[in-house]
Amino acid sequence: MLRIFLALLLLLGLQRTDASHWSYPDRDLDEVFPSWGGICDTGTLQSPIDLSITKSLKGVFDELKLDNFEDKQSGVTVVNNGHSIQLANFNNEMEVEGGPLRDEYVVEQVHLHWWSEHTINNVRYPLEAHIVSRNKRYANVTMASNFKDGLTVIAVLYHVSNERNEAIDQIVDYLDDVKDFDKINEPVRMKNPFVVRQLFPKLNGYMTYSGSLTTPSCAEAVTWIVLSETFPVTLEQVDNFKQIQNEEKITLKNNYRDLQKANNRPVIVVLPLDKSVSDAASPLQLSMGTLFFMLIAAKLL
C-alpha cells in the first residue's frame, strides 16, 4: 500500500515538472497561482502588467502597419490546445511592421484569454485577443523566442457590451466542436472565410513595452502592442469560452495569468496622430525640431 502511495506521489511530482502540464488556478476557490518554473518564476521582464497612461512615456514612431489583415482567409483552423482557443493556418501571409518594431513580423497565430491578461488603470476586461507574430529574421517561433526582438504580440481588449461581436461569434460557432478534452489539439477548419482585421477596432493609438509570453516558456522575447481602443463583446459570448475543457477534463473558467512586476519597465504610449496637426507642422514641432538640431550640433562640436 505504502509503495503504491509513494509511486503515486512520484508520478504527481513528475507531472508537475513536465513543462506541458501547467494550469491556471480556479479563481472561485481562491487557488494560489501555480508556479510554472524557469524564467516564468525568475524573469524580470514578465507579462502581463497593468498599463496606465499616467505612468507611461510618450512616444512617436513611424506608422504601425498591418499588411493583409483585411484579407479573407480561407481554411483557418480553430483548436482547443488545453489552455486557450487558437486560430492558425492563415493562407494569406499577414505582416506587422513599423511602430516600435525595427523588423518585419509575420502573423503565426491568434488566441484568446478570458478574462483579459493586461489591465488598464487596474481595470480588467472580459476578453483579450493575442495576435502573435514572429520576426522574419528567425525561422520559427521556438527560435524567435530566444531573442529579445523575436516576437511581437498585438493585444486587443474587449469591453462588456450589449452588442455582440461578429468576429468573436465566428469563433464561438466552432467551440462546440473543440471544447471537450478529447478534442484537445484536434484543429477544426472554418467553413467560411475569416478576416483577422474584424477582430479589432481602429488603430487609435497603443501602449508598447518589452515583455514575455504569458504562458510557459514565458520567453522574454515579446514587443507588446496593446491597442488603446477596446472592442465590444457580450458576457454571453465570453461565457461560451468558459465551457472549454483542459486535459484534466476541468473547464477552463479563466485563462489569464496574474499581473507581473513592472520592475520600472518603460511603457510607451503612442497617441493617435491628428492628421490636421501633423500635416501642417505646428510651431511646437518646429521649435522641438530646432532644439533637437541644436542639441546634435552641440554634441558634434
Ligand SMILES: [Zn+2]
Ligand atoms: Zn496569449
